[in-house]
Amino acid sequence: xxxxEKSGPRINTDINVPQVRLIAADGAQVGVVTIxxxxxxxxxxxxxxxxxxxxADPPVCKLLDYGKYKYEAQKKANEARKRQKTFDVKEIKMxxxxxxxxxxxxxxxxxxxxxxxxxxxxxxxxxxxxxAHPEIGRKLLERIRDDSDEHAKVESMPKMxxx
Numbered sequence: 001x002x003x004x005e006k007s008g009p010r011i012n013t014d015i016n017v018p019q020v021r022l023i024a025a026d027g028a029q030v031g032v033v034t035i036x037x038x039x040x041x042x043x044x045x046x047x048x049x050x051x052x053x054x055x056a057d058p059p060v061c062k063l064l065d066y067g068k069y070k071y072e073a074q075k076k077a078n079e080a081r082k083r084q085k086t087f088d089v090k091e092i093k094m095x096x097x098x099x100x101x102x103x104x105x106x107x108x109x110x111x112x113x114x115x116x117x118x119x120x121x122x123x124x125x126x127x128x129x130x131x132a133h134p135e136i137g138r139k140l141l142e143r144i145r146d147d148s149d150e151h152a153k154v155e156s157m158p159k160m161x162x163x
Contacts, residue, residue, distance in 0.1 A: 009050050009051045009054070010054065011049065011050050011051070012042065012049050015035060015051050015061065016035075017035060017058065018034065018035060019035065020033065020034075020038050020058050020060070020061040022038050022041065022062075023060065024045075042063055045063055047065055049061050050062055050066055085117070087117070088118045089118070089121055090110075090113040090119070091120075091123055092106050092109060092122050093124075094106060094123070094124055094140065095125055095126075096124055096136040107144070107147055107148070110144075111151055114152050115151075119155070124137040124140055124141065138158060
């Protein structure tokens with residue numbers, strides 16, 4: 001059974017190539033050196049030899065403090081995760097024969113949801129014989145689209161679901 005592969009860059013003795021392109025701790029290019037010379041430079045400077053670009057020819061290695069490097073990478077990943085915007089999808093349900101006042105209340109709620117940065121899904125629920133007149137529902141959805149034009153953009157067009 002093979003040992004589990006480490007994730008992340010190879011460091012120090014894990015790097016098994018004859019030559020590497022070495023970058024010093026201050027970012028200056030040292031040049032192409034043997035792996036033994038790179039390891040000696042790492043020992044002399046007190047840093048770790050970290051493989052930055054393994055697919056280059058020869059691989060690029062840098063002298064740096066590996067613990068600090070891992071900490072900075074983890075911190076950067078956490079910051080990216082925090083900045084990632086999450087969208088909630090709020091649903092507003094109506095009937096095709098909705099009264100004007102009820103419609104206004106639903107539109108205010110939709111405006112509030114959109115103001116908070118959420119997406120809104122509008123559902124028109126047909127009951128009984130209302131199913132015979134889907135054009136009434138389409139008119140209502142077009143009215144909603146026109147009334148919310150300045151606040152939102154339509155992501156997907158209306159579609160009939162169910163029966």
